[in-house]
Amino acid sequence: MKKKVAVIGAGISGITTAVLLQQNGFEVSVYTNEHPLKEIKNPYFGSQFPSASIIPHSVFHPDINEIFKLSQLFFSKLYEISFSGLTKHEHYELFAFEKSIDDYPNLINGYEALPDLKWHPKHPDIAIKSGWKFNCFFADWTDYFPQLIRIFLQNNGTFIYGTVDLNSYASINEDIVINCSGLGSAQLIDEESKPLILKGHLLKINNTVDLKSPNGNTVSYNFSAGPDIYADSFGTPLDVYCYPRKHDWILGGSRFKGTLDNQGNWVSEDELSQQFPPQIESLNSEIIKETFGIEISEFREKEYQYSYRYVRNKKNGLRIESENAPDRLIIHNYGHGGAGVTLSWGCAFSVLQMISEKSGILNTDITPEQALISLADGLTNL
Numbered sequence: 001m002k003k004k005v006a007v008i009g010a011g012i013s014g015i016t017t018a019v020l021l022q023q024n025g026f027e028v029s030v031y032t033n034e035h036p037l038k039e040i041k042n043p044y045f046g047s048q049f050p051s052a053s054i055i056p057h058s059v060f061h062p063d064i065n066e067i068f069k070l071s072q073l074f075f076s077k078l079y080e081i082s083f084s085g086l087t088k089h090e091h092y093e094l095f096a097f098e099k100s101i102d103d104y105p106n107l108i109n110g111y112e113a114l115p116d117l118k119w120h121p122k123h124p125d126i127a128i129k130s131g132w133k134f135n136c137f138f139a140d141w142t143d144y145f146p147q148l149i150r151i152f153l154q155n156n157g158t159f160i161y162g163t164v165d166l167n168s169y170a171s172i173n174e175d176i177v178i179n180c181s182g183l184g185s186a187q188l189i190d191e192e193s194k195p196l197i198l199k200g201h202l203l204k205i206n207n208t209v210d211l212k213s214p215n216g217n218t219v220s221y222n223f224s225a226g227p228d229i230y231a232d233s234f235g236t237p238l239d240v241y242c243y244p245r246k247h248d249w250i251l252g253g254s255r256f257k258g259t260l261d262n263q264g265n266w267v268s269e270d271e272l273s274q275q276f277p278p279q280i281e282s283l284n285s286e287i288i289k290e291t292f293g294i295e296i297s298e299f300r301e302k303e304y305q306y307s308y309r310y311v312r313n314k315k316n317g318l319r320i321e322s323e324n325a326p327d328r329l330i331i332h333n334y335g336h337g338g339a340g341v342t343l344s345w346g347c348a349f350s351v352l353q354m355i356s357e358k359s360g361i362l363n364t365d366i367t368p369e370q371a372l373i374s375l376a377d378g379l380t381n382l
């Protein structure tokens with residue numbers, strides 16, 4: 001008989017974990033208080049909003065590079081088998097000031113930095129002083145997430161609707177419980193500090209065209225115009241971005257710091273966090289006009305949105321660890337900040353490894369290579 005697992009949460013962390021566990025012989029039920037594809041979106045449910053670049057932005061963990069590398073292995077395999085909605089862009093990260101390079105660009109295929117770049121998106125008036133490009137995976141959310149959910153259901157996965165609280169958590173029947181409840185974890189678990197949240201604003205522009213580089217590749221970018229032009233109330237520079245998808249563009253971004261009060265209301269000392277930042281539209285319009293000769297005003301159908309990235313706090317960051325409960329194995333997988341999609345497969349694999357080590361259910365230690373092969377076989381044979 002298949003061993004049963006309960007996953008709490010139907011976001012990208014929960015569904016990815018569920019699919020990987022199914023491919024490795026588990027029967028999985030996902031407990032959730034909301035359907036992930038619900039039409040009216042809830043800003044507390046991050047997976048209804050991600051721009052879905054596969055880049056580890058706004059997330060903290062001591063082993064972040066390892067988890068990111070692992071996740072990229074899975075995305076590469078999914079790309080090889082043409083998984084629905086998974087695309088690759090020529091992606092640029094550009095700055096109007098000197099910026100030292102982060103760890104992650106070097107971990108991504110096709111990395112090149114200024115001054116060696118032959119071409120990059122441009123702003124008509126703001127000079128670019130530093131930056132780099134790489135070949136970045138993107139998950140086009142309109143296709144990718146529904147496909148993952150279909151796979152979960154086709155593999156006999158079930159959704160169990162309702163809010164899990166600290167009491168009902170204990171009465172879940174399964175011997176293995178994986179907590180992927182995102183921001184819900186701040187309520188579900190006694191965390192010491194108030195949750196650190198980065199509020200993000202998005203502008204979705206519908207029925208757009210593709211943006212191409214001179215090489216004919218789809219282009220996306222993040223651009224930091226400097227603290228005088230776009231920053232939070234405390235002067236920290238923010239970036240804007242444009243990520244083209246099959247039918248629309250997602251323009252962002254903001255990363256305003258704040259938390260939630262006991263009623264779940266947004267609380268922030270940053271007054272700018274209350275409104276949609278006009279720079280998201282203006283800077284992107286100027287770059288797109290200058291680089292691609294396209295007027296954003298040509299496209300009339302627009303949706304202004306916001307949602308919350310749950311960072312926990314900088315010290316503890318992402319929580320991917322098991323808990324010693326007397327009667328069962330509990331594994332936590334939450335606090336992915338701005339990188340829940342990016343880290344989804346790396347974290348799912350860590351969960352699988354923990355189950356293998358702690359429960360003795362799997363006969364041998366599972367390697368990433370084995371998990372990749374069984375995933376690709378399982379998905380191709382559906």
Ligand SMILES: Cc1cc2nc3c(=O)[nH]c(=O)nc-3n(C[C@H](O)[C@H](O)[C@H](O)COP(=O)(O)OP(=O)(O)OC[C@H]3O[C@@H](n4cnc5c(N)ncnc54)[C@H](O)[C@@H]3O)c2cc1C
Pocket residue numbers: 008009010011012013014031032033034036044045046047048049050051052053054055162163164165180181182183184185188199200201202252306307308309310333334335336337338339340341342343
């Ligand atoms: C504007 C914006 C842009 C972003 N862009 C990117 C990006 O480009 N790339 C990237 O990798 N990431 C991005 N992110 C981050 C990403 O969206 C999140 O990290 C990710 O969605 C978190 O997924 P999750 O499954 O961990 O949590 P969630 O998506 O929040 O899912 C939590 C689930 O748990 C359920 N739940 C919660 N509490 C309970 C409870 N008590 N009982 C039962 N069910 C419960 C919820 O209903 C939901 O199903 C972005 C986020 C924002 C806000």
